[in-house]
Amino acid sequence: MSEPQSQQVWRFAPSPNGLLHLGHAYSALRNFDGARRSGGRFLLRIEDIDAGRSRPEFETAIYEDLAWLGLEWEEPVRRQSGHLGEYALALDGLRNRGVVYPCFCTRGEIARAIEGQPDWPRDPDGAPLYPGTCKRMGRERREAFLMEGRHAARRIDMPDACARLEQTLGWREFGEGTEGRDVRAEPQVWGDAIVARRDVPTSYHLAVVVDDALQGVTDVARGMDLFHATSVHRLLQSLLDLPAPNYRHHRLILDAHGGKLSKSRGSKTLRDLRAEGATPADIRRMVGLPAG
Ligand code: GLU
DSSP, X not given: XXXXXXXXXXXXXXXXXXXOXXXXXXXXXXHHHHXXXXXXXEEEEEOOOOTTTOXXXXXXXXXXXXXXXXXXXXXXXXEGGGGHHHHHHHHHHHHHTTOEEEEOOOHHHHHHHTTTOTTOOBOTTSOBOOOOTTTSSOHHXXXXXXXXXXXXXXXXXXXXXXXXXXXXXXXXXXXXXSOOEEEEOOGGGGOSOXXXXXXXXOOHHHHHHHHHHHTTOOEEEEEGGGTTHHHHHHHHHHHTTOOOOEEEEEOOOBOTTSOBOOGGGTXXXXXXXXXXXXXXXXXXXXXXXXXX
16 A cells, blocks of 8 residues: 655745735745645745734734635634734743753944944844854853843854754755755854844744644745744754745846835835735736636
8 A cells, every 4th residue: 555645734824023025925825835736735834933023913813814814714813912822832842852942142232242243244144143152152251141140142152053964954945946956055154143132032034944844744835034034943943853844935026116015115005005905816927827
């Protein structure tokens, strides 16, 4: 007897910090279509760990806009803010492997530490790599800071974590197409990245790998802007013994000037387009997808 083919699980994971625009529509539809074509499942996940930027009205708008587009997703929807304990456990897992350390630095302190060094290396998002101040801190001082109740982020000791890898890390990348290629992960380009912020016991990177694993996600379609982040995700998956989904980093939908769509640049939201009379079929055409 042949093995039953396991069902694919796709997901769209927006952050409720603004109204959805065409770029979100493209991502959501790619995942929804991928699930539907393969007879798989489609999940919606609300990535709301950033309490300062997440707003309930944006979450409501996400549900409304996606339903208008014709998407259907499984209930209940996973909201990251309800799962902080699971991320804390994963952080413990990293701590037990001895690959994270507390960091008390503010952004200003980091900027001062690298002042006058214009060639200081930067990560793929353009932020300066962490200069390692708190990694070099003596144990007693570190413990005293923690005892005093000083808030600390947790950073991964990247050289150490990479040195523990038993095999070369990579992932299967499908881009826009159906042919996969192997991509080599390069987490070291992020330096000692933050895996848990000061205010929440997690970060985008940690929460996303924990969720994808707990939800059994097999396929992730998301924008090219997250391509390099996947290297950190693969490292965390490897350290925490979590499976790696297939990744499909897709083209970004740009505005008429070739810029990234964003609220701050005055890009039209799906609601604006809808108010102007666009239909869900028009939205599919606008992002270059065939009729649903
Ligand atoms: N929440 C992220 C965003 O809205 C997407 C995360 C992901 O797809 O991995 O940009």
